[in-house]
Every structure is written in structure tokens, then in C-alpha cells.
Amino acid sequence: MSIYYYLSAFLFCLGLIGTILKKDLISMLLCIELMLGGVALLFILFSKSTGFIDSQLMVIFMMIISACEVAIGLSLIIALYRNKQTIYTDEIKIITE
Amino acid sequence: MEFASFIVFFVIACTLGGVLLGISSLLGQKRKIVRKNDVYESGVNAVGSATRQYDVKFYLTAILFLLFDVEIVFLLPWAMTFNQASNQAFLLKGFIFFMVILLVGYIFVINSKALKWDE
Amino acid sequence: MGVDILLTILTVVFALMVVFSKKTVVSAFALLMTLLCLAMIYFQLGTVFLSAVQVLVNAGAIAILFVFVMMLIDLEQFPNNRERNKIKLVISIFTILIIMGVLALIINNNIDTLTVINLSDNSMKALFEKLYNTYYLPFEMATVLLLAAIVACVVITNHRKDDDSDNEGADKGVHP
């Protein structure tokens, strides 16, 4: 059971590494999803260990927010790809035309 | 107990599929004919690669599904609690507010013709 | 006990694949597997509802979205193993070490108190009642957020250009 605490920390850190190191936007979004997964796991573990049920609700809200985040993020990527034909962060110098 | 049953079921289902695949690759005959391994494109030589740009409508469908699905998923627990709840009037108000917002989003989507495929 | 470790190892392997795989599509499927493993962990922890929502929303929908985007954008021309910035690498490794250290301290100090409390069978009902009573306002705000996301996505993605030049080769997928 306690191994899951380490797992959630690991997922968060791995997601962070990926988000910092990756150059393309899609991989960065994937890594952010990993981070969110790690945090959600931690919330559930805390609710299990303290009996405080509200933290499970936080997971529900996190899922709503991650859905919105992914949807808008990917829309932006598609719009960007249409205009600039690239998805690399270092090739995007300006956002407005 | 529940979880153990689930794991057993899952593992047996996977094994079943694996065994079926294994049987056919063991028993099936093998002939090396190069033409057979080409891309099928109605009998003519394939043009270009399959990874090309597809219509953005597919993506819009998926994205709208995600957002509406989240809304509907959070109606399910509401539907479960309503019958035994003591404060049904309050829950109903919440439901109506929720539905109004859902409908505003839905009407926007339909009005924007984002899902019109026949143009 | 064995299942814990097995699930953890599986999750770790898939998570590593997400970050270190060379192809973005492989990363996306690895993310799907990671999310499914997390759902199994939730299931094992007894939160069946959250597990189902995880499968339905995160694994079912979000991962589909990623895959769709990957099919829309021709990713063969965008490998994700570009040369990395040395300074960024060093900074990130330091950050991670610090975070790991802090977490390890916290977890090691509290691990004895973190015992599992078996929530009663009615915990689901209690959870939902809290969601629609105490957390009524945040819940409605979340739906407003979803509305904003719907509008934003449609507006960003669906704008039509009069010149179809950049849309060359797009496949309608419809019968003419």
C-alpha cells in the first residue's frame, strides 16, 4: 500500500521532467497528464488513509479540469500547426501574426 | 475479492486471445510471396503514405464528445442520489442550472456548424 | 501485497515509455496504459466509482483525443527526440531531486500514521451527497468551465479559411 505513495511522487516527477525537456507540444501535454495522474493517486491515498472523503471529490474536479485543459491545449496545437506547420516550442517565436 | 475476480477474469481473457493467435501462427501455412505483403490499395500500386492529414472534423467530434461526456458522467451520480435525497428541491435547481449550461453549449455547437459533414 | 508491486511496476514502465519513447504515438498509447493501470489501482483501493470515471473520461476520451491529433498532424516529420538543452536538463534534474527529497522526508515521517481506513459501503452515497450539496457551487462552476472549453475549442478549431491552400491533401472522409 505504501508503495503507491512513492509511485505517485515518481509519476509527478517524471511528468515534470518530461514537460521541461520535451520540445514538441503534444509530448508536453502527455507529460502534464502524467503529473495529473500522480496527483490524483495521491488524493485518493490520502482520502483512504485519513477517512476524509472530500479529497476523492478533488479527484473528480481534477478530471473535469484536465479534460478542459487537454481539449483546449490540443485545439491550440491544431490551430498552431495550421498556421505555422510546426509543433516545436522553440520554433514558435511569436503567437500573433 | 472483487479485485481478485477482476484480475483473474482479465488474465484469462488475455490468455484466450493469445492462445488463439498462437494457434493460428503455429498451424497456419507459411509462404513467402513478396507481392502479398504490399499495401492493399484496390490492386494498384500504393500512392503516398497512410499518415497524411485527415479532416479536422474527426478531431472536433472527439473533442466535443470528451466535453459532453464529462458532463453526462457527472449526471450519473446525481441520478443515483436524487431519489433518496432529502433536499430534492435543491438538487433539482442544481440539475436545471446544469442542464441550461449544457444546452447553451449544445446550441452553440449546432449553430457553429462544427459538426456539419455535408458541405 | 504482490498485486501492489506488480501494478506499480507496470505503471512505472508505461510512464517511462511515455517520457522516453521515440515516437509520439507510442507515447500516447503508453499514456493510455498508464491511465488504465492507475484505474486498476483505484479499483484495488476500493474507489470503484473513481476508477470507472478514470477509464471513461481519462483513458476513454482524453487518450482518444491524443491519438486523433496524432493522426491529424503528420508526426513522421516531428520526432520528439530533438537535441536537448543542457542547462534545462541540469535544472530539471535538480528540481526533481529536491522534490523527491522533500516527498521522501514527508512520507518516511508519516508512513506509520498512514494506515488504511476502510470506508463504509455507503461511502459512495456520502460522496455524491457531498458533491451535490457542500460542493454545489464548485460543481456548477466546473460545468461553466466545460461550457467555456466547448466554445473555445469550436472557435479555435473550426474557423474556415477562404483559401484552401493549407488544407491541401485533407481528406474529407465523406462519400461525395
Add this chain to the structure above:
Amino acid sequence: MLESAIEILLKTIVILALPLGALPLIIHVERRGAAFMQKRLGPNRVGPFGLLQPLADVAKFMFKEEVHPTHVKPFFYVAAPLVALVVAILPLACIPIAAPFELFGRTIFPEVFRTDMGIFYAFAVSALGSYGILLAGWASNNKYSMLGALRACAQMVSYELSLSTSVVAMIFLYGTNDIHQMIGAQTGYWFGFLPKWGVFIQPVAAMLFLVGIFAESNRLPFDLAEGESEIVAGYHLEYSSMKFALFFMAEYIHMIALSALFIILFFGGYALLPGMSFLAEKSPILLVALQALSLITKIALMIWFFVWVRWTLPRFRYDQLMTLGWERLLPLGIANLIITVLFVYYRN
């Protein structure tokens, strides 16, 4: 401990063996049904009434050459049929074939695992059904396959929405997510002859669900994923021998699972068929057998309905399909849900 293990294993084997064993029969019924509707004979040479034909087909699938094209992504190409099959099998785990009964002093729940989120679990798992198809389409590296997979996914997700609204309406009426309680609410009769099935309270929801399962399992009139006049065979174009057979099996098992869910929500699940109740009073074991028989009969009728529709309705065009899903069925489902909620609230 040992007893629980044996129980789990037995239940798993029974739940897996029933649909898998029925598969050849279903395929035979489908082919003979097609022949019947088109005034042909259909397969009738192998065995009595051609009943052994499916077995011959299985043997043939095993001995066929496995073409492994060079342009595919090897790992995902092999994984896709496996994923499709496993995901199609998983929802079966929470479908009970009878009411809980006592045997050797143990209470046995005749489903693989019991949870109070049964319906929700089944939907969550069957939502993954599009991955097998998506993987197959992508791994095949073929334009037809890719287009078929994209079409199939867009179609499945679109119809899942209207399907979920009907499920929400039913869960709202039953006030529970537990399958046994749902079926309990549907046992008995109104006015002494009309079974208390959900379809009589919520015909609109039943219709939505029915359309939804046709779209989810990619059956005609919704088999745009394989429309042979446009994209040849869709996502399984590059598959041969047993790999193709796995997709085929997955489609039929998905059909069975979704029919079972439909029957649980709208036709009383394992609740006895009218006229069976006097038999069931004889002994508890007979009751269990009759309940299983009722469920199987209902599913068989559903399968026949699938075949019937397949050879009656032509295929939709893609834009018609999307318009139907998003602009007709989804608002209908939402309106149905709102009316149901308001009706229940003001009746109380």
C-alpha cells in the same frame, strides 16, 4: 480461501464459455437468417442443417496463412486484435445470469465480480472498444484502414453520448446503479399481465439505447467503418487468418454484451419470462436455471433482431449518420431526461 478461488475460477469459465460457445451458433443463425430473408438456402451441407459449418470455418481460420505485411507497425499490428477481443469480453464480467442463490451454504452471486457500480463499470469498459479499432487502423498503415478506423471511432463516440443519456434516465428512475436491484425493480407485473419492464416506462430511452448499440457494435445500418463500396473493409483490411477472426469475434461478443446491458436496463434482465413463474416455485435450483434460461432467451431474441435489421435497412451515408447522432438523438435524449426528472419531481 480455496473455496473462493474455485468459485472465482468457475464463474469466470462459465461467463466466458457461454458467449464464446454461442458464437458459432450466432454466426450460423446470421448466415441462415440472411439466406432466409433473401430466399436462398444458406450453408446447409456440413452436418445437419449446416450446423457444423461454423466449426469448419474455425478450423479453416486456424490453418489459413497469416499474411504479415511489411509496411505495418509490427507490435501494434499484432496487439490490435487482442485488444479488441479483450475489451469486448471485459463488460461481460459484471452481467449476472441469475439472482444470487445459496449453494453449499455459500451465497453465490452469478457474475464474475459484484460491485454496486455494475452498469457504470460496463459502460466505462465498453467505451474502450474504439481502441482496438483505432490501433488496427493506425498499425495497418493503409489509407483505407486509417479512414475506416477514424470513421468508426467518430461514430462510436457520437452515439455513446445519446446512449449515456438514456442510461442516466434509467438510473434516475431505478435510483440505483446495482444490477440486481435494477432487475429486482423490474420483477412482477402491472395489472397482472404486463411485465414491469423498463421499456414500458421509458420507451424513448429504450429506442435511444437500441440505436446506440447498433452504432457501438458497428452493425448495419451503422457499419460505415467497413463500408465495402468506399473503403473496402475498413480497419481490418490488412488482417488475415486468426487475427481477422479475433476482430470478428470481438464484434459479436461486443454485440452480446451490449444486448445483455440493454436487456438488464429495459427488459428485466434475468427476471422470468411471463408464464414461467409457476414452474419456478418447485425448487430454488430450478429457479436459477429458469432465470438463466430467460436471460439467454432474451439475448437470443436480441441477436435475431440484429440479424433482421441487418438484412432490412440499407447503410447510412456518413453525414446522415453524424446528423442523426448529434442533431436528432442527443437532443432527444436530453429532452427525455429533463422531462423524466421533472415528471418524477412533481409527482412526489
